[in-house]
Amino acid sequence: MLRLSSEEMARRAAQDIPDGSYVNLGIGMPTKVANYVSDDKQVIYHSENGILGVGPSPLPGEENPNLINAGKQYVTLLPGGCYFDNAESFAMMRGGHLDISVLGAFQVAENGDLANWATNDDKFPPAVGGAMDLAVGARKLFVIMNHTTREGEPKILEKCTYPLTGMGVVSRIFTDIAVIDVTPEGLRVVELFGDNTLEEVQALTGARLLPPLTS
């Protein structure tokens, strides 16, 4: 069974970012998506701390300690970018102005519920950041995650068992074995990577999958 690497998953998600869109990339794997958006597309990246038009990493020695992204990495500003305060930044998110938000997840339910901020493990103090605002605000919410946990347990479920980040918010899931849409009819497979079959993917999924629509 074909399993994409995280770089390949980022590349696949990047294909679905349209030219001219305003996009927020979550911390971690979602951030890698920017590396694979093709050069013929112009995409404006938003950083929740208060940047629109986030550019690449600065050259060594040219870092501005104030100019960091949400993942606390040094960044630059593209021509046409600008700065704003955190309340305005979240107005953009909550107000539905971002075309696409890409987040990682612990679990996604078949109705689009997202769990990505806390597990049921109380050993660690919780942290939520901007995850809940990103979840409710973007016009389309892409999730990028492995299809199963390290232990092989499904992460796509009938119902999340971890605390929710948002209810019914996910649009599309990019995993290492398939691309799946959340639709009013249920989870619809959009793409099976390589020779992966619906049956194989279904076996690793905790909710019923609908077959790809024939075009």
Place this chain on the structure above:
Amino acid sequence: MLRLSSEEMARRAAQDIPDGSYVNLGIGMPTKVANYVSDDKQVIYHSENGILGVGPSPLPGEENPNLINAGKQYVTLLPGGCYFDNAESFAMMRGGHLDISVLGAFQVAENGDLANWATNDDKFPPAVGGAMDLAVGARKLFVIMNHTTREGEPKILEKCTYPLTGMGVVSRIFTDIAVIDVTPEGLRVVELFGDNTLEEVQALTGARLLPPLTS
């Protein structure tokens, strides 16, 4: 009985504007107060449309059509002044950041209720502007108005008969015959102009006045 002119009323109110304060002056007679604030005081004027540090009228030919005050008059900006949008301007007002707001009034009640935006005359379409926000927001609300209507009816009443602008909001009333504070005990005369007596002023007032505190 001594009745101040509107210029003299503005001069009297100006005495009670402290050095270093942030002040909003309502349209009409309140605007005149600025003319009488003494030069040894530094006062920062706020204009509700989005200016802090409003300066004097521009020289003829130097008007900027965008740079107007709330009364739609051309103004200038003092060094140290700045601009902001209307939502932030009203955040300043509603949020209690202005030290003093000076408004005109149709009626004031003994509990500090203010009526200054509409009469009971339905002939004219209503307009409210920023009056209700100014009423609730400033740390101190000064009212400047004639003590009685043109017909000699009292404008300071037990209860307003005109539609309210705000409830319990007025701090001090500057009229043409006296200065009166709204206090938890009731309306307290602060100053009687010239030889005006408490009895004379009481006769023109629709609510009970308390005598000046002896100091």
Place this chain on the structure above:
Amino acid sequence: MIDKRVATYREAIADIPDGADVMIGGFGSSGIPLELIEALRQHGAKDLAIISNNAGVAEEGIASLLRDGLVRKIVCSFPRSAGSVWFEKRFEEGSVELELVPQGTLSERIRIAGAGIGGFLTPTGYGTRLAEGKETKVIDGKGYVLEMPLKADFALIKAETADIWGNLIYNTAGRNFNPMMAMAAAVTIAEVDQILPLGELDPEKVITPSIFVDRVVSEEKKHVTA
């Protein structure tokens, strides 16, 4: 390639249909998109709901839309000014509906519509006629009115300078309602004095980020603006 420039005012407003909710920036004579309003008047869309701080004076701006009978409703804080003859006439004859909103409530209702907030509690207007019929709440002895978001199909706004992505900078008090309206409409159209190439606006000076703006237009002036 993102380029939000539109060649003419007429083209910029051509898809505004009858019955649209239209926000129009400005306070008094300051920061009004007079060219876009004139194009809208010539376009002739009817039954418009206009959301703006004022209702126009003389024959200018919103007054010209009222005169031509294109306006069904005005949402506004201060419709009556010296010279607001067309508003007064249409109001008296009952052909235009008025929703009167305190100014700070108006700008905040517009802002929260753009910010995805479902309502806010304001002390402004509590206990007054303008709060009648609205939900209220007393918190720590202070009364508040629940006010709801105010959004629109289109916003016509005025700025001084844009870049081709639609970042905007205003002139002095011309800012007023324009930045909030840019956030609150499905389609935001900015009339500007000049459009600069990308990278020529100081990013620290941008007031309206490009994400809130759909079209920018800067045709040579035909209509004198104040």
Place this chain on the structure above:
Amino acid sequence: MIDKRVATYREAIADIPDGADVMIGGFGSSGIPLELIEALRQHGAKDLAIISNNAGVAEEGIASLLRDGLVRKIVCSFPRSAGSVWFEKRFEEGSVELELVPQGTLSERIRIAGAGIGGFLTPTGYGTRLAEGKETKVIDGKGYVLEMPLKADFALIKAETADIWGNLIYNTAGRNFNPMMAMAAAVTIAEVDQILPLGELDPEKVITPSIFVDRVVSEEKKHVTA
């Protein structure tokens, strides 16, 4: 003569008492008033409630207040980061209380406290653990949580440039929570890199108007800031 300059960081924070609610600007390592925090730590006020996006890393900033046992409560969106050892230790031992707030709700709660708004309805967190016990409302089929204002006794903020009236300009993403916190505290204290004479700040570039700022201080740096 309005002059909000204070000579030293120590003097600027000297009246912060035990038990105070203190907002501290910054996001990650950006826009943090490190000198004011260090002065506060040396000052030694105890039982502080700290309102900030993060809870500090290593021995720096808020982490140093946690280490020294000066903090009773943290109101915060993202307390846990690589290196947030002192927060984790104090949290585990139960000596610091945590109020976890989604980031956009945190900045908006601070903003509305400064804007005199009594509460707002946000879709953020609806149906999640962070909305438990809060009033909710469904409008047009969409669920909202009622969130309340968050104010403070003091705000310690960081800007790049001030004038003597307290107008502030920030550096790039160093803006973050600082402008809202300036609005929401009874006393706002700004640490800046430079203070200019009146009239030397471009009025179109001012982000925090002077009305929100009580003290500005720019001592020569003793404490390295990232």
